[in-house]
Amino acid sequence: MKKILIAAAVTVATLGAPQAFAQAKNFEGFSVGLNINSTASDTDISNSGGSVxxxxxxxxxxxxxxxxxxxxxxxxxxxxxxxxxxxxxxxxSSAIFSGKRKEASSVYIAPGFAINDSWLIYGKVASISAKFESTGAAIFTGKADATGMGYGLGFQKMLGKNLYLQAEYMQNKYNDQTIVTSLTTQAKAEARTVSFGVGYKF
Incomplete structure (x- = not known):
């Protein structure tokens, strides 16, 4: 009986392992995607002439x-x-200030867990960068390059072998930066982004 149980356990392990490993394998490889982002920003601008x-x-x-x-x-x-x-x-924006973030980019690592062969949940840690441009009153008009860190959580849903859907939330914080204006201006920026996208895994 003991030998039969051992043989059965080995058989189950042998048959089950490839199927379990396939969960992670289904997400393996290179992919490209397009995302739509909705971003809420908090920004503080200040210098000796005032603050916004x-x-x-x-x-x-x-x-x-x-x-x-x-x-x-x-x-x-x-x-x-x-x-x-x-x-x-x-x-x-305000009566004397408006600003934009341009050319934002990131590089990241995203450890994930395959819930099954079509659902992946992942965390993300990103190094972020962007250009900031402010206009309005002369004391708040200028440009600056900024870097920072981002943290987030997301899901991917495979639709067959190659196509997938993605939903993600990111909290991004840029390092304090100096904008060269008619006065030396300090800027602090944070952003919260919800994104939805579609991608293709090769």
Missing amino acids: KATGQTSANGAFQVQYNLPLGSSFVLGFGGTYEFGDIDIG
Whole structure:
């Protein structure tokens, strides 16, 4: 009886392992995607001439995404990728100030867990960069390059072998930056982005 149970256990393990590993394997490989982003920004601009605070400014743009997923065991996946946004994001406005975020991009790692062979949940840690441009009163008009860090959570749903849908939430914080205006101006910017996209895995 003991030998029969051992043989049965070995058989189950042998048959089950490829199927379990297939969960992660289904997400393996290079992919490209297009996302639609909705971003809420909080920005503080200040100098010796005064300060402006813009909270909850929301706008939308698009992003191109490239990623490579590497399966780690039966269910874990490690993703490496990058995004580039097209279209500007408003960072705030008032009677004397308006600003935009341009040419935003990121590189990231995204560890994930394959719930089954079609659903993947993942976290994301990103290094972010963008150009900021402010206009309005002379003391708040200028440009600056900014970098920072982003953290998020997302899902991917495979629709067959290659096509997938994606939903994601990111919290991005840019490092404090100096904008060269008629006065030395300090800017602090944060953004919260919800995105929905479609992609193709090769």
